[in-house]
Amino acid sequence: MNAKKLKVKSEKLKILLIMLFVTPLFAxxxxxxxxxxxxxxxxxxxxxxxxxxxxxxxxxxxxxxxxxxxxxxxxxxxxxxxxxxxxxxxxxxxxxxxxxxxxxxxxxxxxxxxxxxxxxxxxxxxxxxxxxxxxxxxxxxxxxxxxxxxxxxxxxxxxxxxxxxxFLTIKQKAFLTFHPSFHYFAKDFLIKEIALQKEGKSPSFAYLAKIIKLAKKENIKTVIISPEFPTKYAKIVAGKIGADVVTISPLNENPLKTINSLIEALK
Incomplete structure (x- = not known):
C-alpha cells in the first residue's frame, strides 16, 4: 500500500474515532x-x-x-x-x-x-x-x-x-384564529381566543357573520393563522374588521419560541 493510500486510511480512522467520542454511545x-x-x-x-x-x-x-x-x-x-x-x-x-x-x-x-x-x-x-x-x-x-x-x-x-x-406586555383582550390551538396560552394570560373552526368543521356563512360581529364588539386587532390549517376564512374576517394577520405555527419544534411569537403578536 502506497503512502497516499495509508494517509487516506489514517484520516478516515481519525474521523471515525472523533465520531465515536462526539456521539453518545448509550443515549x-x-x-x-x-x-x-x-x-x-x-x-x-x-x-x-x-x-x-x-x-x-x-x-x-x-x-x-x-x-x-x-x-x-x-x-x-x-x-x-x-x-x-x-x-x-x-x-x-x-x-x-x-x-x-x-x-x-x-x-x-x-x-x-x-x-x-x-x-x-x-x-x-x-x-x-x-x-x-x-x-x-x-x-x-x-x-x-x-x-x-x-x-x-x-x-x-x-x-x-x-x-x-x-403579563407585562400583552395589551389585547382577545384574538381570533381558525383552529383553537392557543387555548391554554389564552387561559394563562387571561385573554380570549375566538376560533373560527366549530366542532372540527369550517364555519358556515351564518357563523362567519356572527364571528365578524363578535370580533368588532371585542375590538380584535390580531388574527393568527397557522400553516397547518386553512387560512381563507381567517383572512376574510381580518379584512372585514381591519385586523393584522400573523402567521404562527403551533407545531414548531421550540415551544418557547412559539409562545414568545404569540406574546409579540398581541402586544
Missing amino acids: LNISVTILPQKGVVKAIGGDKVNVNVMVPPGNSPATYAPDFKQLKALKNSQIYFTIGVPFDKKYIEKIKEINPQIKIIDFGKLIKRDSNPHIWLSPALLMLQAKTVLDTLIQNDPKNKAFYLKNYQTFVSKLSNLEKKG
Missing part, C-alpha cells in the same frame, strides 16, 4: 408524537437522548398516518411520550404491539386539562411537562441526574421569564 432512545415535544425532551436531555418524532413537520396530528419505516423505528425506543392528540388515540395500541417493552408516558393524563390537547403552548403546563421529562430521564438514566437537572432549571427559568413578559 436513551425516545419517541414522541409531535415536534414541540421533541423540543422539550432535547432541552432537558441534550446529547444524552435521541428523539424520534412520529408526526413530521407540515403534517396534522389529527390526520397523519405513520409509514412502515416510522413504525419500525419504534422498536428501538425505550420511552414514548404521548400528548393526547388524535394520533395518540388512534395508534397507541399499535405502538404497544410493535414494542411491548416501551414505557408510555402520557403528558395529557398527568396534567389536569379540558378536552383541548394543545397543552404545550401554556407556560404553566409546559413547566409540568418539563418536570415529567426530568423525572422520566432521571429514573431511566440516574447517572446523568445532575446534567438533566441543570438543563431543566435553565428551561424553567426561560419559561418564567416568558410568563413575566407576557
Whole structure:
C-alpha cells in the first residue's frame, strides 16, 4: 500500500474515532408524537437522548398516518411520550404491539386539562411537562441526574421569564384564529381566543357573520393563522374588521419560541 493510500486510511480512522467520542454511545432512545415535544425532551436531555418524532413537520396530528419505516423505528425506543392528540388515540395500541417493552408516558393524563390537547403552548403546563421529562430521564438514566437537572432549571427559568413578559406586555383582550390551538396560552394570560373552526368543521356563512360581529364588539386587532390549517376564512374576517394577520405555527419544534411569537403578536 502506497503512502497516499495509508494517509487516506489514517484520516478516515481519525474521523471515525472523533465520531465515536462526539456521539453518545448509550443515549436513551425516545419517541414522541409531535415536534414541540421533541423540543422539550432535547432541552432537558441534550446529547444524552435521541428523539424520534412520529408526526413530521407540515403534517396534522389529527390526520397523519405513520409509514412502515416510522413504525419500525419504534422498536428501538425505550420511552414514548404521548400528548393526547388524535394520533395518540388512534395508534397507541399499535405502538404497544410493535414494542411491548416501551414505557408510555402520557403528558395529557398527568396534567389536569379540558378536552383541548394543545397543552404545550401554556407556560404553566409546559413547566409540568418539563418536570415529567426530568423525572422520566432521571429514573431511566440516574447517572446523568445532575446534567438533566441543570438543563431543566435553565428551561424553567426561560419559561418564567416568558410568563413575566407576557403579563407585562400583552395589551389585547382577545384574538381570533381558525383552529383553537392557543387555548391554554389564552387561559394563562387571561385573554380570549375566538376560533373560527366549530366542532372540527369550517364555519358556515351564518357563523362567519356572527364571528365578524363578535370580533368588532371585542375590538380584535390580531388574527393568527397557522400553516397547518386553512387560512381563507381567517383572512376574510381580518379584512372585514381591519385586523393584522400573523402567521404562527403551533407545531414548531421550540415551544418557547412559539409562545414568545404569540406574546409579540398581541402586544
